[in-house]
Amino acid sequence: MIEVEQLVKRYGTTTAVDGMTFTVRPGRVTGFLGPNGAGKSTTMRVILGLDRPTSGRALVDGMPYADSRAPIAHVGALLDGKAFDRTRSARNHLRAVGATVGVGNRRVDDVLDLVGLTDVAGKAAGSFSLGMGQRLGIATALLADPPVVMLDEPVNGLDPDGIKWIRALARQLAAEGRTVFISSHLMSEMELTADHLIIVGHGKVITDQPMTDFIDQASGERVEVAAPRVADLARAIAGPGIEISAAEEGVIEVRGLTAARIGEVAAESGIVLHQLATRRLSLEEAFMTLTDDAVDFHGHTERTSA
Numbered sequence: 001m002i003e004v005e006q007l008v009k010r011y012g013t014t015t016a017v018d019g020m021t022f023t024v025r026p027g028r029v030t031g032f033l034g035p036n037g038a039g040k041s042t043t044m045r046v047i048l049g050l051d052r053p054t055s056g057r058a059l060v061d062g063m064p065y066a067d068s069r070a071p072i073a074h075v076g077a078l079l080d081g082k083a084f085d086r087t088r089s090a091r092n093h094l095r096a097v098g099a100t101v102g103v104g105n106r107r108v109d110d111v112l113d114l115v116g117l118t119d120v121a122g123k124a125a126g127s128f129s130l131g132m133g134q135r136l137g138i139a140t141a142l143l144a145d146p147p148v149v150m151l152d153e154p155v156n157g158l159d160p161d162g163i164k165w166i167r168a169l170a171r172q173l174a175a176e177g178r179t180v181f182i183s184s185h186l187m188s189e190m191e192l193t194a195d196h197l198i199i200v201g202h203g204k205v206i207t208d209q210p211m212t213d214f215i216d217q218a219s220g221e222r223v224e225v226a227a228p229r230v231a232d233l234a235r236a237i238a239g240p241g242i243e244i245s246a247a248e249e250g251v252i253e254v255r256g257l258t259a260a261r262i263g264e265v266a267a268e269s270g271i272v273l274h275q276l277a278t279r280r281l282s283l284e285e286a287f288m289t290l291t292d293d294a295v296d297f298h299g300h301t302e303r304t305s306a
């Protein structure tokens with residue numbers, strides 16, 4: 001478990017983290033989502049004891065991470081995908097890291113296999129593509145089988161297969177009961193990966209709740225109905241508290257009535273339906289609906305973070 005309490009981090013006049021409080025629990029994937037510059041990496045660095053907070057604190061399993069006796073066996077972290085000696089082979093890099101915490105060569109081979117680098121394990125890490133570097137960074141993070149895994153923008157540089165692989169890996173690690181904390185500035189990616197959502201903007205927590213609650217809350221009861229006589233249907237279902245908007249030719253979106261009720265009214269009125277579906281918003285649509293766009297993701301989503 002990771003606990004962040006009233007965390008503030010300033011660099012000179014820049015406030016990178018402005019009073020964040022949240023808990024990351026085991027057994028689920030927690031997505032740490034916010035545009036570039038929102039304070040995600042800084043928070044992760046403070047959690048790992050790589051930066052000192054200006055005020056507040058971060059605890060891993062009840063104590064500051066810096067006090068951990070076997071840090072990499074406690075928290076596996078990917079902060080900078082290329083934080084390794086470029087001349088060493090991937091296997092030798094992992095063996096060197098493993099030797100510091102008593103991890104043997106067999107485990108090195110296992111993690112190489114887990115991240116899909118077995119075939120290139122003898123090659124210099126410096127020759128690796130960004131995606132292969134990310135995989136090696138993840139192998140390093142998982143080497144000592146840590147109960148807490150923290151990955152900062154892990155999908156950066158990965159191809160679609162690699163992105164799917166990270167998603168499956170994160171879910172597997174959470175299913176094993178680990179605490180999995182993953183940052184991203186991509187809503188579409190987080191939507192598919194995380195069970196729980198912590199959205200930050202300008203150094204503050206904006207949302208901290210289960211993904212499904214967040215999306216359900218924003219979605220409300222939205223039903224999309226397609227019918228040849230859609231105008232007749234709209235008249236038949238109209239009433240107090242019911243919002244009907246035209247979606248496209250022959251299709252309306254209804255709020256305030258369940259799909260079942262709309263189907264019943266249509267049947268009673270002899271109106272043929274071609275489609276009747278409850279519509280769930282995407283994470284991005286939910287975010288725009290619930291937060292009044294308090295944080296601007298749009299100007300940033302094209303950028304890749306450093």
Ligand SMILES: Nc1ncnc2c1ncn2[C@@H]1O[C@H](COP(=O)(O)OP(=O)(O)OP(=O)(O)O)[C@@H](O)[C@H]1O
Pocket residue numbers: 011014015016017034035036037038039040041042043185305306
């Ligand atoms: N070492 C530093 N010195 C000065 N300013 C910093 C430092 N590290 C971060 N900042 C600033 O703090 C703010 C938060 O940055 P941070 O990297 O934590 O955001 P982020 O959400 O992780 O974004 P990104 O995805 O771009 O890494 C930014 O304005 C950044 O410029």
